[in-house]
Amino acid sequence: MSRVLVLNSGSSSVKYRLYDGDTVVDRGTVERIGEPGGGPADHAGAVRQILTELDLTGLSAVGHRVVHGGRRFSEPVLVDDEVLAGIAELVPLAPLHNPANLAGITEARRVLPDVAQVAVFDTAFHHTLPESAATYAIEREVAERYGIRRYGFHGTSHAYVSRRTAELLDRPYAEVNTITLHLGNGASACAVAGGRSVATSMGMSPLEGLVMGTRSGDLDPTVVFHLRREAGLGVDEIDDLLNHRSGLLGLTGVNDMREVLSRRAAGDPAANLAFDVYCRRITGYVGAYYALLGRIDAVTFTAGVGEHAAPVRAAALAGLDRLGITVDPGRNDGSGDRVISPADAEVTVCVIGTDEEREIARQTRAVVAAEG
Numbered sequence: 408m409s410r411v412l413v414l415n416s417g418s419s420s421v422k423y424r425l426y427d428g429d430t431v432v433d434r435g436t437v438e439r440i441g442e443p444g445g446g447p448a449d450h451a452g453a454v455r456q457i458l459t460e461l462d463l464t465g466l467s468a469v470g471h472r473v474v475h476g477g478r479r480f481s482e483p484v485l486v487d488d489e490v491l492a493g494i495a496e497l498v499p500l501a502p503l504h505n506p507a508n509l510a511g512i513t514e515a516r517r518v519l520p521d522v523a524q525v526a527v528f529d530t531a532f533h534h535t536l537p538e539s540a541a542t543y544a545i546e547r548e549v550a551e552r553y554g555i556r557r558y559g560f561h562g563t564s565h566a567y568v569s570r571r572t573a574e575l576l577d578r579p580y581a582e583v584n585t586i587t588l589h590l591g592n593g594a595s596a597c598a599v600a601g602g603r604s605v606a607t608s609m610g611m612s613p614l615e616g617l618v619m620g621t622r623s624g625d626l627d628p629t630v631v632f633h634l635r636r637e638a639g640l641g642v643d644e645i646d647d648l649l650n651h652r653s654g655l656l657g658l659t660g661v662n663d664m665r666e667v668l669s670r671r672a673a674g675d676p677a678a679n680l681a682f683d684v685y686c687r688r689i690t691g692y693v694g695a696y697y698a699l700l701g702r703i704d705a706v707t708f709t710a711g712v713g714e715h716a717a718p719v720r721a722a723a724l725a726g727l728d729r730l731g732i733t734v735d736p737g738r739n740d741g742s743g744d745r746v747i748s749p750a751d752a753e754v755t756v757c758v759i760g761t762d763e764e765r766e767i768a769r770q771t772r773a774v775v776a777a778e779g
Contacts, residue, residue, distance in 0.1 A: 409426075409427055410464075411772060412425050412466060412469045413771070415764055416504075417504070418503045421436070422436045426765075469519065470768055471486070474504035475529065475530055476530045486524040499554075523775050529561065530558045532562030532563065533559030533597075543610075559607035564710065564761045564766070568761050572585050572587070584703045586705070590617070595608045617688050618681075619655070622649065622654045623654055625688070655667055655681055659677050659678050664712045682719075694730070703754055704755060705757055709759050720747065731753025735747060
């Protein structure tokens with residue numbers, strides 16, 4: 408099997424990559440789905456457009472990113488009607504993403520009925536979380552009835568980056584303990600012990616954890632009650648506030664870290680505070696995950712901010728020298744996949760470009776090969 412198409416559907420876009428072996432032969436993104444004057448009317452139309460425009464000669468499989476697999480899907484699966492129904496049942500846990508994923512899969516099955524379709528779940532990598540990490544301390548019966556637990560996200564990114572870290576260190580994946588920091592508009596941290604996720608910052612939804620572009624990250628739940636009682640905000644308004652008007656955007660008016668860094672350099676107090684809040688949160692997670700792992704071999708930055716914002720990398724790890732974690736200023740200012748810690752550092756600090764689509768393609772091939 409050589410040619411695999413990967414469809415990575417977001418809430419308003421579909422990114423695609425066509426692989427021939429390990430080589431990308433076509434790529435692109437259909438954006439502004441459903442927006443007035445924008446792209447296609449819906450995700451089915453976007454996938455239909457992609458499949459119409461690509462040369463799919465010799466296509467062996469299509470790999471689909473699905474955001475939420477709940478407790479049911481712990482690994483990638485070959486799609487059939489039962490799998491589709493299972494993904495649909497999980498829509499309440501991911502109302503913005505699973506419907507888009509479903510629409511894309513359904514359209515791809517219609518257009519390519521003889522091509523294997525594989526669902527790869529963002530949450531699957533985190534099924535190795537111990538129950539003590541996945542369980543929230545609320546009434547057990549309520550949690551079980553409504554599926555309230557930590558699921559974790561960015562799984563394909565954390566899987567890819569932790570594996571690449573082991574390769575960069577020239578060590579077996581099963582022997583390496585890594586803290587991976589996926590810092591983009593969405594952001595999450597993950598503690599990976601020998602290829603297994605044992606802790607991650609995102610929870611039941613992608614809202615928990617690190618400060619993000621528009622999401623608040625960790626928050627006292629009382630804030631929600633206070634906004635309801637004192638400000639009179641409805642549930643949907645609070646949801647919108649915490650997911651779309653918080654994070655860097657809420658603190659500075661912009662959600663792009665490049666702009667925050669530019670304003671900070673110009674002396675903007677709001678940007679300076681936002682930077683400090685953002686980095687302090689990362690520092691806390693790195694320290695906590697070090698304690699949970701007991702020993703770490705590497706801390707790896709990835710995604711847009713993680714790969715390109717040297718000041719964030721330096722500030723996020725500042726003060727962790729006693730743990731053997733430090734950043735070399737000269738190496739930090741470089742580019743590409745690399746080590747940015749001093750040569751004699753106890754813990755290797757890396758920058759590695761994530762490639763979720765390549766990871767989805769790898770998992771897709773593995774599922775189809777296993778099915779024979």
